Amino acid sequence: MSRRSLLLFLLLLLFCMSSRAYAVDEENCLLCHRYSGLGRIDKEGRKHLYYVNESLYNQSVHAKVRCGECHTDIKGFPHGTVKKVDCAAVCHLVDPSSNTPFSHAKMIEKFELSVHGRGPKDKPKQHAEDLPTCTYCHDNRIYPPVSKLAKQEQGIAREILDRCRGCHTRDDWTNVFYYHFTERLNQRRSSKRMVELCTSCHEDEEKMARHNIKTVGTFRDTFHWQAIKYGDPNAPNCITCHAPVGYFSHEIMPKTDLRSAIYKDNLVRTCSNQGGVQACHPDATPSFAQGNIHPAQYKTGFYENKADALLRKREIEKGQMKPFQTLLGQTLKVAAGDQRYYQNIILLLIKYFYMVLIGGLIGCMIVHQVLDYFATRRELRRVVSKVL
Template sequence: MALTGFPEPAPAGDELNCVLCHKHRGLSRIDENGKFRLFYLNQELFDAGPHRRNKCKDCHSDIDRIPHKPAKKVTCTQQCHIVEPSGNVKFSHQSIADTLATSVHSSLDAEGNPKPHHEDYPGCKDCHDQPLYRPLSVYKGEVKPGITARAISRCKSCHTSGDFAEDFYEHVTSRLHKTRFPMETIEVCAKCHQDPDFRERHELDDVVTTYKQTFHGKLIALGSERTPDCLDCHVVPGENTHLIEAQDQPTSSVNKANLSATCRTSDCHEKAGAMLAGFQTHVTYDRDKYPLQFYMLMFFKALMAVVLYFFLTLIFLELLRRLFPRFAFFKDKEGNTPHHRIRNKKPEA
């Protein structure tokens, strides 16, 4: 370190002292394609997730000088220095990429040829930003979000070296529940599935908007974490979250044959009847694709409009009469309205 002339001690994962420059919030530029590029690294948030054990160069491996030229895109499938404890091999996200390649989100078809609009299919960074731990403090039956010294003290009584206890505890307790708040998961899917151009290219319905109209969507909007988001229904049961299959695949969780079982998993509607899944979950009102739903919607809209505006007009006219009780378009020479003439008419002898 002395040879490089860096006086400031660098954080654990930053042996090269990259934060000497990247700690500045304004380190940025507009790139050749007009996109804003920010090179700031929030060290506090970086240290709040599993990647904190990695060195910068584990991912940004092409950087070999300071200051450096524009770095290449990071490949998430490359091996990093972390040894995966269960297999004692260097860690890589390759297995996740392999799973993704068999899912509906693969850019290649079954024969290995690019699908139409293959550039639309997601890579790692399209869905993932830097993961952050969402640890739980579990102590004497009490569960609280976050980590406390008390919760981890029992681990540290044996695992004293380094940050092993903190890393392990935070990793495991984060995995005891969703690592993302459900609304964040929905917003990730919405980046593509709510984009009108994207949906048009791939002939897809607006499933995100229709999901938000459901009971599930509204509960999540109100802050529930116990309500299913996209992944809970669309991931093949027992597989990792990257295996989402098209509806027409026999093993898909949302295939008609499997839909009932998906709703009745132990975490959800375990005791419900098979007909629970008999409704159309994502109702879109496209006239060509779903004419019945479209015309039913039109009927109810028309019915509501007629009823509402009829009564609003009635109320308005009634109020108008209260404002001008003696107003009439037609009056006789004495200034009486037909209504008054009838009321004041003397009975004939």
């Protein structure tokens, strides 16, 4: 083979290889963005990295979307500052179920109706900057390899993908669709990461106080969290309860909303989670469902947490709630809401009882061991001096 035809052959091979992968970078953005040093420091001193790793990008959920379909305002190079991406933008992909151009617009519409939405256009919510945006919760997710999925979820395996390949002979096409389905057979975030995500705001006392809701830090004191920590696949995370079977992941509603999964009349359904991926409490009764999922945080007399304190203060001012101190002297027959005070005192007493018990036990054990050590030494010395 002559040198020239070898070159031609190589070029052809290269051409074929690249046409098999998705032609994401038709616009040549990676010409510059492939350099890992591309970035800058803004006026506030924050670092921005503008590097895009091509091979990771090609394994991500947006692999088939071209850069310019999201970053729509880039017309020439070098380009200046780039506008924020609108997740409702329509891309070249077509939804095969309806043959319509694809966008997240429908999803955004629903999201806006949830508690995290910005509220009606003419009357936006106060402190809208506290609300999560699409990119707060989502990055450009990478599809995990089949081997990793197979370890986590039943029914997913390399040999099943091989079966698809028996009919669908183009591997990249088959891979993409296999990942597309299997990725969605379960919640993608681990329960731990879900809790981290939601609590990044919902444990922020100031932020939550601005919106008149309690923080949920005590979730980490509950059995549910312990189960998550030790990897129980049935343990519920925030989404399991706040967007259970029958709700889309974004349809989180305030507890006052009749449609909310945590509206008082829907709690039995939520606890039982019939038909859900997680097996929960199929025999839940109304009284079971009244259980306190997010116990309040008080120390006796003091509030541990500013948001709770503010909320209680408002309730007391409105006359809906009696101050704690005046309650202590009264009988237990108080308004239903007040029961929580007593529950918390009992919980705290139990906590302190165990702290003293366990601390005392371990303390005594250490003292016992130390005394035992000296006694043994003395005994040894006595025996040795006798023998000598």
